Amino acid sequence: MEKYDIVVIGGGPAGAAFSYFIDPKYNVLLLEKRNYGKDTLHKKSCGGLLNETAQSLLSALGYGLPVDILVNPQVFHVRILDWDNNLSKKYYKGYLNIDREKLDNFLLSRSERENKGLTVRRGAVYHDFQRINKGAYRIKYRMDGILKYAETRLVIGADGANSRVAAEIVPNIQNDYISIQRRYKKCREMREFYAILDRSVNDYYSWVIPKEDEILLGSILRKDGNPRERFDLLEAKLREKESVIGDFLTEEGAFIKRPGWKAPFVGHGNFGLIGEAAGFISPSSSEGISYALKSGYLLAKHLNRYGSETGINRYESSCAGLIRNIRVKYLKSKLLYTPWTRNLLIRSGIHAEEAL
Ligand SMILES: Cc1cc2nc3c(=O)[nH]c(=O)nc-3n(C[C@H](O)[C@H](O)[C@H](O)COP(=O)(O)OP(=O)(O)OC[C@H]3O[C@@H](n4cnc5c(N)ncnc54)[C@H](O)[C@@H]3O)c2cc1C
Incomplete structure (x- = not known):
C-alpha cells in the first residue's frame, strides 16, 4: 500500500x-x-x-488565466427578470464568461x-x-x-x-437543493446574463447565459416535490416571455449547497x-x-x-x-428572495445601470 x-x-x-x-x-x-x-x-x-x-x-494568488478559457460573448451585466413583480432591471457586473x-x-x-x-x-x-x-x-x-x-x-x-x-x-x-441545467441552440444574439426570479419555479433564482452558439438555462430547485416539472414550467415561461432559446440540446443535473446561518x-x-x-x-x-x-x-x-x-x-x-x-x-438572500422586499430594492434603483 x-x-x-x-x-x-x-x-x-x-x-x-x-x-x-x-x-x-x-x-x-x-x-x-x-x-x-x-x-x-x-x-x-x-x-x-x-x-x-x-x-x-x-490575481492575488498569482494565477494568470490563458485566453482559451474564455467563451464568447463576454457579459458585462446581469438583467434581473423579476417575474413575481413583473419588473426588469439591468446591473453592471464584471464577469468573465468561461x-x-x-x-x-x-x-x-x-x-x-x-x-x-x-x-x-x-x-x-x-x-x-x-x-x-x-x-x-x-x-x-x-x-x-x-x-x-x-x-x-x-x-x-x-x-x-x-x-x-x-x-x-x-x-x-x-442537502436540500439540486440544480438542473439545459443547453439549447441560440435563437438570437444575447449579450447579458439573465437572473430570473419566480416563486412558482423556486425560492432561489434561475439563470440564462449565452455560450458561443448555445444558451444555458439553469435553476436551483428544492429536491422535494418534482423539480423537473418546475424546470419545465421555467422553460415554458422563458419561451413565452423571451425568445432566446431554440432547440433543446442536452440536460445535466448536480448537487448544490445552500448554506444557512449555522x-x-x-x-x-x-x-x-x-x-x-x-x-x-x-x-x-x-x-x-x-x-x-x-x-x-x-x-x-x-x-x-x-x-x-x-x-x-x-x-x-x-x-x-x-x-x-x-x-x-x-x-x-432573505431580502432578495422575498418578493415584496425585492420589489422595493429593484424599484429603488440602487446600483442599477442608467437606461440610455
Ligand atoms: C449548476 C451550477 C452552476 C454554478 N455556476 C457557478 C458559476 O457560474 N460561478 C461560480 O463561481 N460558481 C458556480 N457554481 C458553484 C461552483 O461550481 C462550486 O461552488 C465550486 O465548483 C466548488 O468548488 P470545489 O472545488 O469545492 O468543488 P467542485 O468544483 O465540485 O470539485 C469537486 C471535485 O471533486 C471531484 N470528486 C467528487 N467526488 C469524488 C470522488 N468520490 N472521487 C474522486 N473525485 C471526486 C469532482 O469530480 C470535482 O472535480 C455553480 C454550481 C452549480 C451546481
Missing part, C-alpha cells in the same frame, strides 16, 4: 488551490474522478461565470506541474476510508476498474457539494474540508469558485505554518472570516 502524508479527494478549484500551495515537503496524493476533456460522465455542471471576487483572488472544464484543467495541471510533492490520479474514484491505527487511515479508491488503497495521516475533502468525505465525518449532513464543519484533527464540501458557497448567488480557492489556500497555508499536528485546527479558526461573509450573504 502506498503511503502519503496527505490524501486530497477532489481536484476542482478547492483541491487544485490546496495542492498548489501546500509545501512540497508533504507527500500528497490527489484523487480526481474526472478525466478532463475526455470524461463526459463526470463533467462539472456550472454556469461558468467568474465574478470579480474570484478574478481578484486568482469554459469551466478548461478552468479546472488549467488549475489542476498547474499544481501538478509546479508542486514536486504532489501526485495526481485522474479518473480515480474515492470510495471510503478506514482508521487502521492511531492517526493513520486507509483510503480506498477505484481506478481503471481496479480497487486501490493508500495510507495517509491527513484526509482532505475537496469533493464538492455531494462530498463523501463530509458524509463520513459530519453527522446528519443534509456555521459549517470545516475540519478538525486529521480531517479537513475545503470548498463546497465544507459548505463554502454564496447563499445569495451560488458563486462558489472564489470560496473554493480561498479555503484551499487557507488550509495549505496553515498546514505549512503549523505542521500536520495542529494545522487543520488552526485552519478551522481561520475560517471565521469566510463564515461571517457567508452569513452576510445569507441575510442578503
Whole structure:
C-alpha cells in the first residue's frame, strides 16, 4: 500500500488551490474522478461565470488565466427578470464568461506541474476510508476498474457539494437543493446574463447565459416535490416571455449547497474540508469558485505554518472570516428572495445601470 502524508479527494478549484500551495515537503496524493476533456460522465455542471471576487483572488494568488478559457460573448451585466413583480432591471457586473472544464484543467495541471510533492490520479474514484491505527487511515479508491488503497495521516475533502468525505465525518449532513441545467441552440444574439426570479419555479433564482452558439438555462430547485416539472414550467415561461432559446440540446443535473446561518464543519484533527464540501458557497448567488480557492489556500497555508499536528485546527479558526461573509450573504438572500422586499430594492434603483 502506498503511503502519503496527505490524501486530497477532489481536484476542482478547492483541491487544485490546496495542492498548489501546500509545501512540497508533504507527500500528497490527489484523487480526481474526472478525466478532463475526455470524461463526459463526470463533467462539472456550472454556469461558468467568474465574478470579480474570484478574478481578484486568482490575481492575488498569482494565477494568470490563458485566453482559451474564455467563451464568447463576454457579459458585462446581469438583467434581473423579476417575474413575481413583473419588473426588469439591468446591473453592471464584471464577469468573465468561461469554459469551466478548461478552468479546472488549467488549475489542476498547474499544481501538478509546479508542486514536486504532489501526485495526481485522474479518473480515480474515492470510495471510503478506514482508521487502521492511531492517526493513520486507509483510503480506498477505484481506478481503471481496479480497487486501490493508500495510507495517509491527513484526509482532505475537496469533493464538492455531494462530498463523501463530509458524509463520513459530519453527522446528519443534509442537502436540500439540486440544480438542473439545459443547453439549447441560440435563437438570437444575447449579450447579458439573465437572473430570473419566480416563486412558482423556486425560492432561489434561475439563470440564462449565452455560450458561443448555445444558451444555458439553469435553476436551483428544492429536491422535494418534482423539480423537473418546475424546470419545465421555467422553460415554458422563458419561451413565452423571451425568445432566446431554440432547440433543446442536452440536460445535466448536480448537487448544490445552500448554506444557512449555522456555521459549517470545516475540519478538525486529521480531517479537513475545503470548498463546497465544507459548505463554502454564496447563499445569495451560488458563486462558489472564489470560496473554493480561498479555503484551499487557507488550509495549505496553515498546514505549512503549523505542521500536520495542529494545522487543520488552526485552519478551522481561520475560517471565521469566510463564515461571517457567508452569513452576510445569507441575510442578503432573505431580502432578495422575498418578493415584496425585492420589489422595493429593484424599484429603488440602487446600483442599477442608467437606461440610455
Ligand atoms: C449548476 C451550477 C452552476 C454554478 N455556476 C457557478 C458559476 O457560474 N460561478 C461560480 O463561481 N460558481 C458556480 N457554481 C458553484 C461552483 O461550481 C462550486 O461552488 C465550486 O465548483 C466548488 O468548488 P470545489 O472545488 O469545492 O468543488 P467542485 O468544483 O465540485 O470539485 C469537486 C471535485 O471533486 C471531484 N470528486 C467528487 N467526488 C469524488 C470522488 N468520490 N472521487 C474522486 N473525485 C471526486 C469532482 O469530480 C470535482 O472535480 C455553480 C454550481 C452549480 C451546481
